[in-house]
Amino acid sequence: MNSLISSLVVILFFQTAIAQEAAQPTPPAAAPVAASAETPEKAEKKETEFSRPLFFSVMDQELKIKNPVVEYDLKKSKGKQLEMGGLVFDNQSLSAKVENNTLNLTWNHELVPGGDVSVINQQGKELWKQPVKGTGSWSYSGIQESKGPQWKDGERFRFCLRAEAGRGYSSICSQWYGVEIKEGSVQIGVTKSEASPRVIFQNEEKKLQGAEEVAVGTPVQFLATLDSDATYEFVSEPVAPVIRDMIESEKKSGDVTLTGDLPKPLKLESESIAGEDYGAVTKILGFESTIGARADMWKADVPQKNARLTLPGKSGGVFVYNLEITEPPRQKDRRFISTRALKGTYLSKDQMPVRDMEDNVTVWNFETPQKFAMNTVTLDVPGEKSTHKSYLEIYRAGAGEASLRLTGVVTSESDYVILGEGHVSWWFNDLFGWQNYWLSKQRWGVSAKYFTSLTNLPASTAGGNSEDVKLAVMDADLRYRFTPGLWEKDETVGLIVAYEAMTLGDSNVPKIGAGLFWARSMPRAIDYWFSKIPFMNYPKWVDMEFIKYFSSTDSDITLGDDYVLNFHGKVLWTPRFFGEAGFGLKNYYYEKNSDGSGAKLTTFYGTVGLGVNF
Numbered sequence: 001m002n003s004l005i006s007s008l009v010v011i012l013f014f015q016t017a018i019a020q021e022a023a024q025p026t027p028p029a030a031a032p033v034a035a036s037a038e039t040p041e042k043a044e045k046k047e048t049e050f051s052r053p054l055f056f057s058v059m060d061q062e063l064k065i066k067n068p069v070v071e072y073d074l075k076k077s078k079g080k081q082l083e084m085g086g087l088v089f090d091n092q093s094l095s096a097k098v099e100n101n102t103l104n105l106t107w108n109h110e111l112v113p114g115g116d117v118s119v120i121n122q123q124g125k126e127l128w129k130q131p132v133k134g135t136g137s138w139s140y141s142g143i144q145e146s147k148g149p150q151w152k153d154g155e156r157f158r159f160c161l162r163a164e165a166g167r168g169y170s171s172i173c174s175q176w177y178g179v180e181i182k183e184g185s186v187q188i189g190v191t192k193s194e195a196s197p198r199v200i201f202q203n204e205e206k207k208l209q210g211a212e213e214v215a216v217g218t219p220v221q222f223l224a225t226l227d228s229d230a231t232y233e234f235v236s237e238p239v240a241p242v243i244r245d246m247i248e249s250e251k252k253s254g255d256v257t258l259t260g261d262l263p264k265p266l267k268l269e270s271e272s273i274a275g276e277d278y279g280a281v282t283k284i285l286g287f288e289s290t291i292g293a294r295a296d297m298w299k300a301d302v303p304q305k306n307a308r309l310t311l312p313g314k315s316g317g318v319f320v321y322n323l324e325i326t327e328p329p330r331q332k333d334r335r336f337i338s339t340r341a342l343k344g345t346y347l348s349k350d351q352m353p354v355r356d357m358e359d360n361v362t363v364w365n366f367e368t369p370q371k372f373a374m375n376t377v378t379l380d381v382p383g384e385k386s387t388h389k390s391y392l393e394i395y396r397a398g399a400g401e402a403s404l405r406l407t408g409v410v411t412s413e414s415d416y417v418i419l420g421e422g423h424v425s426w427w428f429n430d431l432f433g434w435q436n437y438w439l440s441k442q443r444w445g446v447s448a449k450y451f452t453s454l455t456n457l458p459a460s461t462a463g464g465n466s467e468d469v470k471l472a473v474m475d476a477d478l479r480y481r482f483t484p485g486l487w488e489k490d491e492t493v494g495l496i497v498a499y500e501a502m503t504l505g506d507s508n509v510p511k512i513g514a515g516l517f518w519a520r521s522m523p524r525a526i527d528y529w530f531s532k533i534p535f536m537n538y539p540k541w542v543d544m545e546f547i548k549y550f551s552s553t554d555s556d557i558t559l560g561d562d563y564v565l566n567f568h569g570k571v572l573w574t575p576r577f578f579g580e581a582g583f584g585l586k587n588y589y590y591e592k593n594s595d596g597s598g599a600k601l602t603t604f605y606g607t608v609g610l611g612v613n614f
Contacts, residue, residue: 050336050355054390055245055259056329057378062388063246063328067213068238068311068319070222072199074208079197079227084318085310086267087111089224089232091190094174096159098188102141103149107161109136110266111232112170112316115163119149120173122156132161143186153181156191158229163316168219168235170316175228195229211320216240220317236313239263241321244297247329255301256328258309262296266310266318270300286525291539292343292395292489304328329388332357333381337392342442344486346399346429354379368396372575372613397486400426403580403611407451412602417471421451421607427487442484448476457504457601469505469599476500477547479517488541488572488613491520498547502588504599509590510554511562515547522569535571535579542569552590560589560600570611580609 059065073083081090093108105117117138119128128149132138143149151157160173178191199206200223206212214220216238223233242261249255264270275294282288302309307323336355345368354364366377379390407419425447434440456468477498485492496515501508522530522540531537549562568582583606591598 049340050338050353050361052337052339052341053245054335054337054354054379054392056247056333056381057376057389057391058246058328059243062326062386063243064324065241065243065309066322066324068216068321069211069213070201070220070318071211071320072209072222072224074197074199074224074226076209079208082224082226082232085320087310087318089172089226089230091175091226091228091230093232094159094161094172094230096174096177096188098143098186101143101186102139103143105132105138105140105159105161107136107172109134110312111318112161112163112172115161115169118160118162119151119157120160121151122176127151127157144184151179151181153179155179165315166237168237168313168315168317170234170236170312171232173231173233175226175230193229195225195227197227198225199223214238214319220313220319222317234313234315234317236315236317238313238317238319239311241309241311246325247334248331249301250331251301254304256304256307256325257299257301259297259299262298263312264298265300266312268300268302268310270298273297273299285523286528287523289491289521290524290527291521291541327383327385329381329383333383333388335379335381335390340437342484342486344395344397344489346397346427346442346486348396350394350429351435366392366394368394371396372398395486395489397489398576398613399429400424400614401487401578401611402614403578403609405451405580405607405609407605407607409457409603409605411457411604415457417457418454419451419471419605420454421449421609423447423449423609423611437484442486443481445479445481445487446477447479448474450474467505470503472503474501487519488570489521493518496545496547498549500549504588504601507590507592507597507599508554509552509557511549511552511559511590513547513549513551513562515545517543517545519543535573539572540569541572542567544568556592556594558591558593560591561587562589563587568607576613578611578613580607580611582607 056062071085076083081088087108087110089108089111093111094105095107096103096105098104114132114134117130117132118126120126130140156176156178158174158176160171162169162171176191176193177188180187197208199208199210200221201212202221219235219237221235223231225231243258244261245259247257249257259273264272273296275296276289278288302323304325307325309321309323311319311321313319334357337352341352348369349365349367351363351365353361355361364379366379368375368377373396375394375396376391377394381388381390402424403422405421405423407421409417409419425445427442427445429442431440431444450473452472453470457471475498477496479494479496481492481494483490483492494517496517498513498515500511500513502511503509520542522542527540530540544567546565547563549559552559564584564586566582566584568580570578570580572578583604586603586605588599588601588603
């Protein structure tokens, strides 16, 4: 038993270390209050705690994004290079050379991110094809082996790199090469070739210079041929850019800083913002979250006047979006929330403190009307000429769940029994409106379950006799999360204080105990395999708990090695409806002081069930 407890403590400690690997815990702090003047020490502490900026909602207000445009220019270079939205396609956009029987390939990864490289001769026959890995360069050794290109001495060919995604693709084909194979050595080089430069847009030949407006979500076909016969082609749908934030730049007057969802803009110096900052151990083990993980974003400065973004489409390509920016929010308009601010709520109305640039803190009351959905809540911020809207995306979850389960139990003596079980639980958003971070906000939960044997259970008495008995158990427990958050969303380890009323035959055994629980989304590496099963290809939540019952409220009863170790998982077919399964080990051991009677029963069980969140 001691070794079991030690193993569980090690497991829970290890999981807590992984969960907190990327961030250090924030020390407790006094609840903030609005103030117009504070000592420098207090101000520094407040700025440190309230350092998470609220984004400004600017789409279709201070920022308007025009329809995407396919811009191209082959005319300026007289067919020698193609200019598209600041990108250039020329004879160096895909080139190759052979050194020591190794093929070295380089390409413009902004035009084509990767994919498959092919060697194609003048008759259109594919001589070789290999998947390419890398961001603009790739090498293949042993080109003279049986798996190398099947080219012949003196043959003309070219390389084509094609990346397929969704219903489209992007592709580059090089100018023509020739090969010389002599005395076990392979040499390749560019051969002279001529072609008429041309542009094909939506299957129609166009002038060598132009700009075609297209629609988001509508497939676009484009093909350009240089005078060297090198080609760039794509079939792709332009995306709708999502700008999450805009504010005047801190770096350069007249610029604004944009923050947006992927994909990152092309030909623009930008910073990547990781949605989740996982540590090395988490990535190696594949323990990344699979529920509620924040998406990666980008941040970049653009001029307020004549601003534009160049973005790839769903399957590649180059699309230009002109921006119209008016009265962007200023740096002094920014509002901040605590780094410990929660990402969700169980309530239709909630609150959190907000700090302005003058270090004043006020309470922000907001509504989240949509249950089991993401709510965008806004805060009006007076600007110099207009009112801006700061916002936060808050998920509203259901605080309760209920389920019915069927359990099969096998005892250590190889007997078995079937149990029916009902379970209900509830998580509190706070305690009667108290906003204390450590003792109230999304920390506490309660649960109860009742199960009874549907068949008789063989058991051994303390005197060594055996009898068939009925088993009925009512459990109730109080839970405290060490890390606040939402159930089925945010990982946590926590403490359990439990009460159990067990009826075994004619004996009633009330018990109290304590233990630990751990809960999180199914780790990515495990979720990958489960999701291959069609009915399991949904979000999954897993938890485990260990409870040691150490005393009875009946003074006539002494408990022995009485404990439960449970592993449980849920597949969320919808936010409300779920299936569940679990397994575990349960040890019953008690004795009455008055007459020495009692029972000892070790069981191994598996359970399945259906439930609802509410």
